[in-house]
Structure formats: C-alpha cells, structure tokens
Amino acid sequence: MGCSSSVSSSQPVHRTNNIQSSYDTRGTIVVYGMIQSPATQRVLATLIEKGLKFQLKVINLKAGENLSRSYLEKQPFGTIPALDDVDGFTIYESRAISRYLEMKYKDKGTELIPKGNIKVEGLFEQAASIELSYFDSYANGIVTERIFKKMRGGEPDMNKVAELRRDLAKNLDVYDQILSTQSYLAGNMFTLADLFHLPLGSLLLKCGEDELFESRPHVKQWWNKISTRQAWKTVQAMA
C-alpha cells in the first residue's frame, strides 16, 4: 500500500474506536493493519456493525513491519490484516475474520449472515462468491493502477485499466439484473456479501470510476444504500 505514517516504527500506535486508548491489550480484540488498507477496512466495518470494541495496532507496510518475524508468526503470508480475539485466538484473511466475528458474536449488533434456513444460507454463499469471482480482482486491479501505483511514484497502465473496466462493466450489468429483483446481493437482507464490496467500491469512486455504478440504476441504488450505512461512514471517518 505504501501509505506513509507519521508514527515511527518503534512505537506501535493503539487506536480505539470509542474508548480511551490503552496499551493493555488483554481482553480486547486487536486488529493488526492500516486504516487505509481495503482489507483492514472490511474487518473494521464488520466490528463496528457488530458493536464490538477493538484496538487497531498499526502495521506500517512502508516500513516493512508486515515482514517482521513477530508479524509473520501471526500472518505467515505477510499481508494485513490479522486479528487477535479477546482470548488470544489469532485469525487472518479479512473475509475469514469477518465471518468468524459474525459466528462468534452472533447475537451482537447487525446480523451479517442469515442463519436457520439452508436455502437462504446457500444464496448468501452464492453472493459471497459473486463478490470474489466478478468484482474483487477487477476492482482491485483498477484501483492498484490508478491509486496505489501512483502513490508509489509509478504511472498507471491505462490500457490495463480499460480492459479491467470493460470486464467489470459486463459483470456489473449482471449485478444490475440481480439487484432489480432484490435489495441486496444475497436477497432482501444486508449481509457480509454486500459489505465486502465497500472498501474497493469506495476507492473506485475516489479515482473517478463513478460511471460504473451511476449508469446502472439498481447498482446505483444498492451502492447508495450500503455505502451510507453508519458503520461504513465511521470507518471512512477514521481514514
């Protein structure tokens, strides 16, 4: 990601969402990551939807903190985020973390995965897979060229962007069809499948790719609904 941080790498910063900051992490959920990272944002949005208190321990990618021995012990692929639950259980991969939080803290805050009906759960899984198959890699590719590469002093490959945009546009045409008969990707309930789109979707808008959503009425409506949720607004305010 290469975002510069004003904090020196020798002093980890603990930021909490709404309680006074503390360096004592026992009994607290700890997220290791960076507020600007899309994957970290997925986890923060989930935590806030569930009303869970947490501390954010900054892992500064530019300073290579993700490749330190202690971090690699937590996350052997050296990517962010990772999460320590209150009992010290460690888990990584943002979508896995979100799913775990939903399972563990089922009765807190917003219900993010429908339970109790196998067909409804199946359609949730279908929607979660749609995000991975037809949105994530294209959105990530565009945003990498148009935002992250630039931040590292490189120039975007606009031919690559055009190709990715064309493919994403075709997929969003299908999203528009699906969302013409239901409010959210999995059905009529907001779920993690929608939430997972928020970080990269917001970055697409930031780099001027509005047309992808604006030109598709049902996608536009869905995007407005999910991006104005309080939890997402809170995450954006933190960045």
Add this chain to the structure above:
Amino acid sequence: MPIKVYGTPTSTCTQRVLTTLIEKGLPYELIKVNLAAGEQKTQEYLDEKQPFGVVPVLIDEDGFKIYESRAICRYLELKYKGKGTELMPTNDVKALGLFEQAASIEMSYYDPYVSGIVFERLFKGMKGLGDPDEAKIALYREQLNAKLDVYEKILSKQPYLAGQDFTLADLFHLSYGNRLVKLNEGHFFESRPHVKDWWNRITSRPSWQQVLALA
C-alpha cells in the same frame, strides 16, 4: 428428482462440485453444457441457469438453484451435513474460523496464480485468444512459488490447510492443481516435501480419482 449439475466433467469448477457430491455419497445427474458451442452464453442459459454465463449450476431435488462452485459445495455440506465425509467443521467457532481462513488462503494465494498459468498455457489457446503471455506466466510463477513456500510452513505443522482434518478448503485446490500437473508444472508441489505429501494425500482420495475417471 435427483440432484442435477449443469457443467462438464473436464471443467475445473464443475469438478469441485462433483468431488463434493461423491464425498457426500450423493447421487446426481450431470447434464453436459456444450461449452465449445457457447451454450453457456445463450440467452436461454443466461436467463434460466447462470446470469454470468459460466458453469457449473446445481439444481437440488426440490428445484432450488445455486451457482458458483465453492458456494454449491458449501451448500451441499450444510444441507447434507450427516451424510458421507464431513467437509467443514461443525459447532466449534474457532475450528470454523480456521476453516474460513484456509478457504480464503486458496482464493487469495493459490487460485489467481494457478488459474492464471493454466489459462495462459492451455485455455487461452483453446479459446483462440492468442499465444501465452510469457511475462505474465513468469510473474504468476514467481508469486506461486512465494505462496507455496508459506503453504510448506503451514503444512509442516498440520496435515491439512484448516488443521487436522480434510475440508473443502483442501478440496478446492484439486481441479486447477491437476491441470498444472498435466502441463508439467507439478514441480511446484514436488519440490516442497510437506506440500508434496499433502498433494498426494488429497489427490489419492477415491472421490477425486472417480472424478478424474469421468473426464
């Protein structure tokens, strides 16, 4: 009405679903979709089966339709929980969390590179989309090597990606991994002792052997 799968026996994604059905001991009917003739892109298929125009699609005994191979497999495990092999942990939230972590590892660190190499070296030519892009292949190889070095570490401590038991997270690797081996790229697995053991263990499962025999 038996479970119906729309796809082909050689499609990597269809193979995930067939392997799962066999692991669960579920009878099914495979209805072949003519990919070479572009049947999956016809308006009828898009309207009735899968709006993104790909295979597989599953229609359950009661007519319930679901697509996306990994979603289908998870659904089958949920619906037919007590039957055949258990493919996801039950009830234990930590074990489920580690399963989700393993399932995400397959999607983040394996699939993009393996399917990328297989597309460039095999499917691209078959679809008449041009010659393999050697620069892309070199990049995929570099990435895959780095990621499988981490697999090696993980699998040195436990027999399967999610822990002690075989799960869907391991199963999802089979079909593209097989294509890689058939393209003489098996060195990715062979050169890493724990990855090699894991690969041998999961590929020798009878369910996978049966799926290979269908192709």
